[in-house]
Amino acid sequence: MDLLALADFNLVARHGGFGRASRAADRPKATLSRRVAELESSLNLRLFERGGRLLKLTQEGRALYERTEALLTELAETATSISxxxxxxxxxxxxxxxxLFSQTAMGELAAKFALMYPEVSLEVSTDDRMVDMVEEGYDLVIRVNPDHHESLIGRIFLHDRLVAVASPGxxxxxxxxxxxAVMRSKRPPNTAWDLITPTGLARINANPVLSLxxxxxxxxxxxxxxxxxxLxxxxxxxxxxxxxLVQWGEVQAPGIxxxxxxxxxxxxxxRVSAFLEFLKASFPTGAPEELAAYIKG
Incomplete structure (x- = not known):
């Protein structure tokens, strides 16, 4: 496969058309069109749906773009780094x-990282769902107790645990x-909490009075x-x-x-390696106390 033709295909796919790609890269539109056509011929695949004013990736074109864009970016960055x-x-x-992590710690962490690495343009989005990293263009995601995913690897950088707390009164x-009880979601009445207390195990019958x-x-x-x-x-x-607040006990549940x-x-x-090392340095032991230090108010 011609890597130069593949790079031109990615350029056109990224900008959504030959004209936009031509203006962005200051390359002749005819050259880009010819190179993409040659790539389609060599693969015996149609990569774009041509017609009207819009250029749309075919299913095969979308798959090729998703699987090669990141690799080409890494190759370019490696070449730049070496040079x-x-x-x-x-x-x-x-x-x-x-x-929660974004509300309590991510703003300060992001600012410190940006000051440390001014050549990195950092963008942080907040979402509790498991995003599709390739489809949505994320380099790294932070998640709480994520499900196993064969296409992802990662590192634990923080540990926490749930405790039952209440006002002293x-x-x-x-x-x-x-x-x-105040619950995060609507629960049936008389939910039981199993707690570890200084005097042993205890079961608390909790009735939701507020859902937030x-x-x-x-x-x-x-x-x-x-x-x-x-919490x-x-x-x-x-x-x-x-x-x-006072603590009634530690909740018998898997750790966070x-x-x-x-x-x-x-x-x-x-840049991803740098952020991973930055997280490790920010939370050297990964204990709840280290995250608590970022929480204000």
């Missing part, structure tokens, strides 16, 4: 991070008493005394130290792990 005599991170770095129920979509909102609500809640230790550590994930089939770029 400049170093491996300084540069270029665009697009990251997806979950809502709300006593922990005993026996069959029911505690009012954000853990930050839940923390604010619990501070008023309306009910108890299960990450890092989020409430400051309240526990200040006495505005924050992962940095990236596609295993791509060469790892200098």
């Amino acid at each position: 400049s005599g170093g491996d300084t991170p540069r270029g665009h770095l697009r990251i997806s991070a979950p809502l 709300l006593p922990m129920p005993r026996g069959d008493s029911i505690a009012p 979509s954000s853990l930050i909102m839940i923390r604010s609500a619990v501070r008023t005394g309306i009910g108890a809640a299960q 990450p230790l890092s989020l409430v550590m400051g309240d526990l130290q200040a006495g505005t 792990e924050l992962w940095a994930l990236y596609p295993s089939r791509r060469l790892l770029s200098a």
